[in-house]
Amino acid sequence: MTVTGTSDLDELVRPLLSAAPNATGAAVAALHRGRRTVLVAGFTAQDRVQPITPGTRFEVGSVTKTFTALLLAEMVRRGDVRYDDPIDHYLPPGWRLRRPAPITLEHLATHTSGLPLIPLTTMPRVLRTWFSNPYQALGPDRIRTGLARARLRSTPGSRFHYSNLGVGLLGWLLAEAAGLPFEHLLTDRVLHPLGLTGTGCNPTLQAVGHRRGRPLPPWLIPGLPAAGTLRSTAHDLLNYLAAHLSPHGTPLAAALTDVTRPRIPMADNDHLCLAWFHRVKPDHHLLFHSGGTCGSTAFIGFSPQTGTALVTLINAGVTLRGTFIQRSYDTLRALATLK
Template identity: 50%
Template sequence: MRPPAEPASEPASLTERLHLVARAAGRDAGVAVAAYTGGDSLAVCQGFTDRTRTRPIDEATRFETGSVTKTFTALLLADMAARGVVHLGEPLSRCVPAWALPRGPHGAAITLEHLATHTAGLPRLPPGLLPTAARSWFSNPYAHYTPDRLLDSLARSRVCRRPGTRVAYSNFGMGLLGHLLAERAAADYASALQTHVLRPLHLTDTGCDGLAQATGHLRGRPRPPWSIPALPGAAALRSSARDLLTCLRYLAEPARLPDGSLRYAMTEVLRLRALSADGPRLPLAWSMRALPGRDLYFHTGATRGFTAFAGFSPRPGTAVVALANTNPTLRGTFIQQAYLLLRALSAPD
């Protein structure tokens, strides 16, 4: 995402700022926007879970979060590495059979850390997905792509650049990472995430199983629940503004957690690492922008009926969550306004 420019003027109060973000989602959208700044939290909710207008949105309403899921997959990776179950530098050649390694001279050199930083060189979508995705492109393009096809798609991929040298955003790569972590944990992805991340953080509204309480909408029409059976680590998570803000606060202030693998993981995902001598320095999963006096970490997400933003700054401890039950549009400013709020709240006095 290209961060937008600073706004010409800012609303006077935090409540007004939250309302400004919420209005950017559109008049009919169900929205939850929450922020943490100066030691205090505040949320603004508008609209309803669906167009019957019977259940209002609140802080605990579950939304599909799309690619914000990737940040939780990174936490799971860092926690499992802290416990010695995996190693960040572990190569694919130790995780998949030899026949499944990507083609090209660099496929065997891909590590778990490359997958978590989008520097593995894998394609954005799994090879072989599009023929099955076409019939449900505007509802559930991943629904008919099953887990048994994952390694075949990996074998059909070609890696032309040395891993670690260039960022190429990949749903396939992050979904593959979630699959490999689940295998190593001897569980499915949803269960591994619940056991090692969600339950210890007391995120009771969050999970990959079950439905979002809000109904997603694409161009005003309701969409079926998002389904991504082979790649849950890329985009399967449902969560609430309340839970996401809690998680972001721990990321911004990990010392609030008891000492242990998850506290270490909160710090590890933010550590900038150079995976090659001539490559960028990156955190795990998050986008990061260095600004005067602080660093901003953020991630966006979208399914066919939902839009999500999550962002925070460790110095000062600041966080913003914005969730809407409408799909992103080219002219929409919902994500922009959420980012601008984070930037404004984290600015030094």
């Protein structure tokens, strides 16, 4: 195990390293009032050859959505697009959507477009590989066909419905607006400016994913990369969260501030920002997002009022009885109250 940091932070986050018995490796990083700690344990695969380090890349699944939202905010700042632009302005040639009312870019980023989780017409292909690589056969052509047939679950802007299709479509539209592939656009506008050199879409050189102890191939999502294709490290993700905590002085200061503004009210004191879930506590706020592929699980969160951030990564997929994400969230809450 490689450990750097301070003992009080270590004591709180160390139990997360063993919170997923099906994982061969884990990485946890935390920041609290200027103090940092990074803890790692295990190996990248069952052969126990390559140990986990702070620079080991993990699949982060839907954590990708927060990066896509930041890309949107940065493109709005530059004047490339506007939040209230109808998606028709940027749909690629041959793409169309049946809908009762206009859908905007902000609707996609806040899961209020009414679009389903994925196109229902693609479900037969998804179900065939549900426990290994369900999205690998869904390339752009199948997503385009599914989008044209998709029925909205609600009027755009009226209700929250979590949608991989919606955020994945947002990535396509931003790429069309910029004239660059999504992966290149995200790298140029977000990853490089923030110095996130260990983060990207390439599925090589990463911890091997596992489900119930069985190794899995790298997660592929060619038709919806903006919804869940990123790989990242504990080191990069902690720096990513640190930029959200202290945006001023970063190249993306305005965009980092904008993505954390509450936009959509939800139950109790919860809100949705641009992709980020926002929860109000008596003396602080929590912003967080989780991600899961078939073989990996990730959680990131931060509290602006207390200067707190937490990253947790394991190379084991989410299961119905798994508690890793909930334990990660509970640890973030505990860190936010640490004096």
